[in-house]
Amino acid sequence: MTSASDTEPTAVTLLQLNDDVLALIIRQLDTYQQFQISRLNRRLAGVVHMLWETRVRNVVLQDEMFGRSGANSRQFVAFILALAPHMQHLSCKQLDVRRLRLLSNHTLERIHSFEWLGNVYRRRRVRFVDEDVRMLQRVFPNLKSLKLRGCQITGKYLCDLDELTDLRLHDCHFLESQHFRDIFRQLRLRKFDIMEDCDEVNCCDLADLQLCPTLEHIKIADYHVCMESDITQQLLTLPNLRKLSIYSRNFVFDVLSRIVSPTSPPGDGRQIEAFSFSGVLHDYGRFFRELGNLSHLTRLELHSQPEEEEEKEEGVQVQCLGDQILRQLASQLGELTELHLCGYQLESPLGLLEFVINCRQLRVLDITRTFCHGESFVWRCIAILAKQSWRIRPLELWIRHSDINPEIVQSSRCVDNIRLIKVDAKQIGPNTDYTSGVLKFSFVR
Amino acid sequence: MSSSSSEAIQLQTNDGVIHTVDMRFALQICPVRNMIMQERQKNLHTDDVIPLPRVDAKNLRFIIKWWTSVQNLDENLLTMGKRKLKQLLTAEHANHQFLLQIILAADYLQMEKFLLISTHLMADALNECESVEEIRRKFFWNKV
Numbered sequence: 001m002t003s004a005s006d007t008e009p010t011a012v013t014l015l016q017l018n019d020d021v022l023a024l025i026i027r028q029l030d031t032y033q034q035f036q037i038s039r040l041n042r043r044l045a046g047v048v049h050m051l052w053e054t055r056v057r058n059v060v061l062q063d064e065m066f067g068r069s070g071a072n073s074r075q076f077v078a079f080i081l082a083l084a085p086h087m088q089h090l091s092c093k094q095l096d097v098r099r100l101r102l103l104s105n106h107t108l109e110r111i112h113s114f115e116w117l118g119n120v121y122r123r124r125r126v127r128f129v130d131e132d133v134r135m136l137q138r139v140f141p142n143l144k145s146l147k148l149r150g151c152q153i154t155g156k157y158l159c160d161l162d163e164l165t166d167l168r169l170h171d172c173h174f175l176e177s178q179h180f181r182d183i184f185r186q187l188r189l190r191k192f193d194i195m196e197d198c199d200e201v202n203c204c205d206l207a208d209l210q211l212c213p214t215l216e217h218i219k220i221a222d223y224h225v226c227m228e229s230d231i232t233q234q235l236l237t238l239p240n241l242r243k244l245s246i247y248s249r250n251f252v253f254d255v256l257s258r259i260v261s262p263t264s265p266p267g268d269g270r271q272i273e274a275f276s277f278s279g280v281l282h283d284y285g286r287f288f289r290e291l292g293n294l295s296h297l298t299r300l301e302l303h304s305q306p307e308e309e310e311e312k313e314e315g316v317q318v319q320c321l322g323d324q325i326l327r328q329l330a331s332q333l334g335e336l337t338e339l340h341l342c343g344y345q346l347e348s349p350l351g352l353l354e355f356v357i358n359c360r361q362l363r364v365l366d367i368t369r370t371f372c373h374g375e376s377f378v379w380r381c382i383a384i385l386a387k388q389s390w391r392i393r394p395l396e397l398w399i400r401h402s403d404i405n406p407e408i409v410q411s412s413r414c415v416d417n418i419r420l421i422k423v424d425a426k427q428i429g430p431n432t433d434y435t436s437g438v439l440k441f442s443f444v445r
Numbered sequence: 446m447s448s449s450s451s452e453a454i455q456l457q458t459n460d461g462v463i464h465t466v467d468m469r470f471a472l473q474i475c476p477v478r479n480m481i482m483q484e485r486q487k488n489l490h491t492d493d494v495i496p497l498p499r500v501d502a503k504n505l506r507f508i509i510k511w512w513t514s515v516q517n518l519d520e521n522l523l524t525m526g527k528r529k530l531k532q533l534l535t536a537e538h539a540n541h542q543f544l545l546q547i548i549l550a551a552d553y554l555q556m557e558k559f560l561l562i563s564t565h566l567m568a569d570a571l572n573e574c575e576s577v578e579e580i581r582r583k584f585f586w587n588k589v
Binding site for chain 2: 011012013014015016017018020021024025026028029033036037039040041068069070
């Protein structure tokens with residue numbers, strides 16, 4: 001019916017499609033192919049231009065985009081210059097740095113965000129080095145956000161990127177502490193992330209962090225906090241700090257106690273309003289004792305282990321939380337409005353119920369993946385809430401993947417008490433925002 | 446006119462062939478759907494054959510075949526529909542020319558999902574080309 005011999009005589013070309021249909025096809029191609037096609041014909045150039053005007057603010061470059069068609073230096077530069085009026089964010093993934101260097105004599109003013117994602121494990125590859133940072137300064141004079149991964153830089157010229165407000169350094173194992181003083185002194189950074197750069201061998205001293213008072217969001221590792229120079233004080237006195245994330249594999253308790261301890265820092269430390277942690281701990285008693293110091297905490301999120309890891313590791317033991325430590329914490333954190341306790345086994349419902357009793361402003365109780373002894377927990381919650389005349393809105397109870405039957409949502413008891421409790425059993429996908437081993441603190445503005 | 450599954454309607458392609466098709470398929474074709482809706486609003490009931498002056502019989506038959514194979518898919522229509530379209534094209538030994546023809550037909554018939562899927566497949570075909578010269582040869586007949 002539609003064999004090749006049947007269909008060949010009528011020669012149709014892509015140009016017979018209207019611009020909208022051509023755009024549907026061309027938008028599926030990578031940006032370099034779009035550039036190549038645009039050079040075939042004026043009409044195609046118009047379609048590509050139309051797409052680029054709205055769709056190429058973020059451009060990702062990879063070697064394979066150019067390898068197949070054997071793009072030479074001239075073609076690569078022509079491609080980037082054609083994109084330049086449209087793109088604002090450029091991301092280079094596993095790109096040969098020699099391609100990037102082809103741009104060294106050009107200025108791309110519109111680009112304000114640049115990402116270099118190199119591969120530290122790929123041998124015999126020319127590395128992104130300090131001189132390339134200098135080149136970035138020339139090529140992208142308005143760079144505000146810079147993310148470098150797998151680079152062989154010392155950090156020497158980073159301080160020259162005057163406009164930078166967001167600096168993220170991942171897997172850059174050649175960074176030298178001496179250059180951070182200039183970085184913090186000369187740049188007006190708002191976000192600084194060096195969380196993934198650090199281990200006991202390679203760890204930069206961030207003692208001069210306080211020289212950058214504009215910092216709002218900091219992501220570091222425990223070694224940075226617990227080095228010879230303890231930077232806890234510098235961190236907590238930063239006037240604009242909103243979020244502090246500290247990755248810790250081995251020193252969770254030490255890091256937590258330094259940040260939350262009432263004696264550190266002396267004077268007026270920043271007030272912490274939210275805390276979250278995801279990971280496995282061996283001593284929840286100690287962990288909760290430290291958290292008990294955060295009496296102004298309004299949001300507490302604890303995830304025993306990210307869902308996807310749990311799925312990977314079958315038979316992983318669920319961590320058990322005793323009533324005593326939960327009750328103690330509930331009595332200390334009376335200002336909580338949100339409590340997320342996800343992926344635990346509770347000794348009994350009593351510990352958790354204590355939060356419902358003590359936290360008068362509690363609006364969200366999230367027990368996703370937690371075993372809290374079934375439906376009886378909900379009935380006891382309702383009984384407690386019925387006596388709390390001060391409540392102006394119902395308590396939201398999130399029970400996804402817990403041991404509470406999701407059909408409870410439709411039960412007459414829940415429906416009748418909708419003014420007291422709103423049970424939510426929505427089966428949404430796993431939240432992948434929780435990197436294991438990261439302590440996250442949010443500070444009051 | 447009700448749209449029960451047994452109901453049929455006649456469409457005439459530009460080569461004079463009359464196709465009796467399921468009403469549910471006819472309603473996927475935007476111009477035909479509009480015509481039927483207008484008739485319903487005016488309480489008209491006609492058995493007139495609806496002409497499709499820019500589609501030929503072989504293209505329409507192919508599109509009907511594809512639609513029949515995916516009509517019960519509620520989810521993953523884009524993924525499964527694309528897979529099915531690829532299978533049908535392979536089974537028919539169809540070439541890029543034919544894919545272009547059915548894209549033209551889908552655009553004329555304003556069958557949005559089919560258009561999206563067929564253009565995805567065309568983009569895949571362009572992606573498979575080793576060079577821009579190959580694209581020029583295969584899809585533009587060296588006319589650009």
